[in-house]
Amino acid sequence: MNKHQVINRPELAEATLNLGGEPLSLAPYATTGLLGLAVGPRGMGKTNAGLLVAEQLSEQGWVSVLIDPESELESLYGDAVKSPADLTKRLRARREKILVVRALDASEFVPYGNAILEVADAMRKPILCVADEGQLFSHPRRRSEGIGEAADIINTICERGRKRALDLFITALRYTGTLHRSIFANKNLTLVGCQEDPTVWASLAPQFRGTQIEFSDLQALAPGEFVMFSRRGVEKVRMPMAAALQPVATKAAPPKRVLPATYSQWARAMGELPLATLERLTDDVVGVLGALSGLTAQQLVAGSSALRDEIEARAR
Ligand SMILES: Nc1ncnc2c1ncn2[C@@H]1O[C@H](COP(=O)(O)OP(=O)(O)OP(=O)(O)O)[C@@H](O)[C@H]1O
Ligand SMILES: [Mg+2]
Secondary structure (H helix, E strand, O other): OOHHHHHHOHHHHHOEEOOOOOOEEOHHHOOOOOEEEEEOOOOOOHHHHHHHHHHHHHOOOOEEEEEEOOOOOHHHHOOOOOOHHHHHHHHHHOOOOEEEEEOOOHHHHHHHHHHHHHHHHHHOOOEEEEEOOHHHOOOOOOOOOOHHHHHHHHHHHHHHOHHHOEEEEEEEOOOOOOOOHHHHHHOOEEEEOOOOOHHHHHHHHHHHOOOOOOHHHHHOOOOOEEEEEEOOEEEEEEOOOOOOOOOOOOOOOOOOOOOOOOHHHHHHHHHOOOHHHHHOOOHHHHHHHHHHHOOOHHHHHHHHHHHHHHHHHHHO
16 A cells, blocks of 8 residues: 555545535645544534534545444444444445444443454554544543543544544543543544533633633534634534434524623624714613613623723724
8 A cells, every 4th residue: 555645644635524614624634634522511412513524524435433322323324333343344344334333331342442443553444433422431530441441542543543544523521521631632623512611611711712702602502503623713613413313303493692791792792883873872772672682781781881982992
C-alpha cells in the first residue's frame, strides 16, 4: 500500500458533513483524522448527532461501528454483530456500511474495541467508531470493571487512529470530568448542547472565551441544536435528524423564541436596531409591548435601562 495515502487520509480530503448550516468540508481534518465529541444532558440529541455522522460517512467510504449501550440501535440499523470474531469478519469484508455492537458496559466493549483496533491496524481503510454514552467506556480516573482497559482503547483510537484511518465520535453527558482527558485534548469537532446547570459554565468558559457566546445562549438551545466548534470556527447548528430516526422520533417542539432577559442580552438585541426605531420606544410603547409579550418586571427593567443606555451611547 502507498504509505503516503495512509498518512494523508484522502477520503477525508473529499468528505463533507451536513450537520445543519453550511456543509462542513472535512479536508482540514486530513492531517489529523476526525475526533468528534457531543456533550449535552439527556434528550438533547447527542445520539442523533452520532448517528448522523455515521450515516453520512458510511455514504462516503467509511464503515461505521456503532457501540450501543442502550440497546436502542438494533431496531434502527439491524441486529448487532454476534461476537468480536463476527465483528472482525464483517469489518474486513466491508460489505455492510453500518455495524451495531451491543456493549452494555466497558467490560463488554473491550473485546470489540480490540477487534476494531486490530482490523484498523491491518487494513487501514476508513472506519468510524461511534461510542454513545462515552462515559461508560472512558473515565478520567476510574479503572475498575473494565473501564481502564476500555478507556485505553478509546485513547488509542484518539491518539493513533489517524494513521490507521480510524475516526471516532463520542458522546457524553457533561463537559470534562466524564471522559478521559485525552479525548478533550485531541477532539477536533465539538458539539455543545443545551446546558441547564450554571455550575458547568466554569468548565466550559475557557472553550467559549472570545466567542461572544454566553451561558444564557447555551441555556436557550433546543433539542438538536448545538454550538459547534470545528476547524472553520464556532457556529450554532440545528442538526437534521438521522435518516434511520426520522420515521420513529417524536419531533421535538420548535424552539421557542426567548425574549432577552438580562441587560447584556437586551443591549445586544438593541445594537441591531436602527436608532430611529429605538427612539420610538417611549415608556408607553414599551409598557404595551411588554404586556403583550408577557415580559416579567425584571425583564422590563433590564430592557428599559439597556434602551436608555443604547440611545445615549449613539447620541454621543
Ligand atoms: N436534530 C433534531 N431535530 C429535532 N429533534 C431532535 C433532533 N435531535 C434529537 N431530537 C429529539 O430529541 C430526542 C432525543 O434525541 P437523542 O436520543 O439523540 O438524545 P440524547 O441526547 O442521545 O438523549 P439520551 O441522553 O437520553 O440518550 C429525539 O427522539 C428527538 O425527538
Ligand atoms: Mg442518547
